[in-house]
Amino acid sequence: MTQRSGAILEVDALERRFDVSAPWLNRLLEGRPRRTLRAVDGVDFTIQRGQTLALVGESGCGKSTIAKLVTGLHAPSGGAIRFHGDRDRMQMIFQDPFASLNPRWRVARIVAEPLRTLRPDTPEPEVTARVADLLRTVGLSPTDGTKFPHEFSGGQRQRISIARALAGEPEFLVCDEPTSALDVSVQAQVLNLMKRLQREMGLTYLFISHDLSVVRHMADVIAVMYLGRIVEIQPTADLFAAPLHPYTRLLLDTIPDLEAPDRNRIPMGGEVPSPVSPPPGCSFHPRCPLAFDRCRTERPERRADVHDRRVACFACETPADGAAADV
Incomplete structure (x- = not known):
C-alpha cells in the first residue's frame, strides 16, 4: 500500500500536569x-508515515499519558x-x-463497533x-464472531x-503496551502480526513499552523517557550500537545477553524520584x-x-561545553 511521505504526527513541548493535592x-x-x-x-518528537516510533522507560515515566494525549483521551496542559x-x-x-473488551458483547459486535460508529450508513450485510x-x-475464524471474549486466550x-x-481503516495506531499482559511466546506471535499488518496496510505506529527487547524488533526509532521527559532519541540500530544517555545504557544492561552472560554490568541504584x-x-x-556538579543544578x-538533538545529558557534551565528552 502506497503512503504519502512526510510526518504524520508532530509533538512539540508537550506537557500534562495533574493536580494531586489533598482535598480543600x-x-x-x-x-x-x-x-x-x-x-x-x-x-517533543516526530513520527514519519509508515514508521514505528517507540517510547520506552520505567513504569510511571509518562509513556501511557502521552498515548492518551495523542489520542485525545487527555487534554494537554x-x-x-x-x-x-x-x-x-x-x-x-x-x-x-482482558479489560479492553466488553465481556457482554459477542466478538462480531465488538469488532464492528468502530465501523458502525464512524460509518453508520454502512449496510448490515457489508458490516458482517x-x-x-x-x-x-x-488469524481468527469468522465463526469466532459468535463467541464472547472469555472464550479466548490472552493472545486471541x-x-x-x-x-x-x-475496522475503522486506520492509518495511525497508538499501541499502549500491547503485549505486556501476554506470555513471551504469544508476544512474538502478536508482534509478528503487527509487523505484517504494517507492511501490508502502510500503518504508522506509536508503540509504548517498558521492554527494550520488544521494541528492538518493532521500532524504527526509539525515544527513551525518564520522569516525564525524553532523555534520548535515536534510530533503533544506532541506539543499541551506541547508546548515549547513562539511563539508556543502564536499561540496555538489564537485557539478558546469551553471548556474554557473565559480562560486567552496573546495577541501577536508587528509586525513581x-x-x-x-x-x-x-x-x-x-x-x-x-x-x-552541573547535573545537580541545571536541567539538560x-x-x-x-x-544533533539526540540526547539530553551534560556528560555527552564536548569539553568546550564544560563537561566530559569521552563517555
Missing part, C-alpha cells in the same frame, strides 16, 4: 499546599500535538486485552462481511483488539554514575549542537 478542607486545616504532578514535561491526517483514522490498541474479513486478517483477545482497531517533587537539575542525577536539554 484538609489543606485548610493542615496548612498543606497544592501539589502538582508533571506527568509529561516538555516532550501545554505544548502542541499536530496530526497530519484524518482523526477518524487514528485508533488505539490498549494494554490489557467486513467483520469476517478482519477476523481472518488477524489481543488479536480481537487489533481487528477492532482495523517522585514526579511531584523531582530533584533539581537533571532528574536522573541521583541515580547516575556519571553525574557531576536536547540541543542541536549535542549529538
Whole structure:
C-alpha cells in the first residue's frame, strides 16, 4: 500500500500536569499546599508515515499519558500535538486485552463497533462481511464472531483488539503496551502480526513499552523517557550500537545477553524520584554514575549542537561545553 511521505504526527513541548493535592478542607486545616504532578514535561518528537516510533522507560515515566494525549483521551496542559491526517483514522490498541473488551458483547459486535460508529450508513450485510474479513486478517475464524471474549486466550483477545482497531481503516495506531499482559511466546506471535499488518496496510505506529527487547524488533526509532521527559532519541540500530544517555545504557544492561552472560554490568541504584517533587537539575542525577556538579543544578536539554538533538545529558557534551565528552 502506497503512503504519502512526510510526518504524520508532530509533538512539540508537550506537557500534562495533574493536580494531586489533598482535598480543600484538609489543606485548610493542615496548612498543606497544592501539589502538582508533571506527568509529561516538555516532550517533543516526530513520527514519519509508515514508521514505528517507540517510547520506552520505567513504569510511571509518562509513556501511557502521552498515548492518551495523542489520542485525545487527555487534554494537554501545554505544548502542541499536530496530526497530519484524518482523526477518524487514528485508533488505539490498549494494554490489557482482558479489560479492553466488553465481556457482554459477542466478538462480531465488538469488532464492528468502530465501523458502525464512524460509518453508520454502512449496510448490515457489508458490516458482517467486513467483520469476517478482519477476523481472518488477524488469524481468527469468522465463526469466532459468535463467541464472547472469555472464550479466548490472552493472545486471541489481543488479536480481537487489533481487528477492532482495523475496522475503522486506520492509518495511525497508538499501541499502549500491547503485549505486556501476554506470555513471551504469544508476544512474538502478536508482534509478528503487527509487523505484517504494517507492511501490508502502510500503518504508522506509536508503540509504548517498558521492554527494550520488544521494541528492538518493532521500532524504527526509539525515544527513551525518564520522569516525564525524553532523555534520548535515536534510530533503533544506532541506539543499541551506541547508546548515549547513562539511563539508556543502564536499561540496555538489564537485557539478558546469551553471548556474554557473565559480562560486567552496573546495577541501577536508587528509586525513581517522585514526579511531584523531582530533584533539581537533571532528574536522573541521583541515580547516575556519571553525574557531576552541573547535573545537580541545571536541567539538560536536547540541543542541536549535542549529538544533533539526540540526547539530553551534560556528560555527552564536548569539553568546550564544560563537561566530559569521552563517555
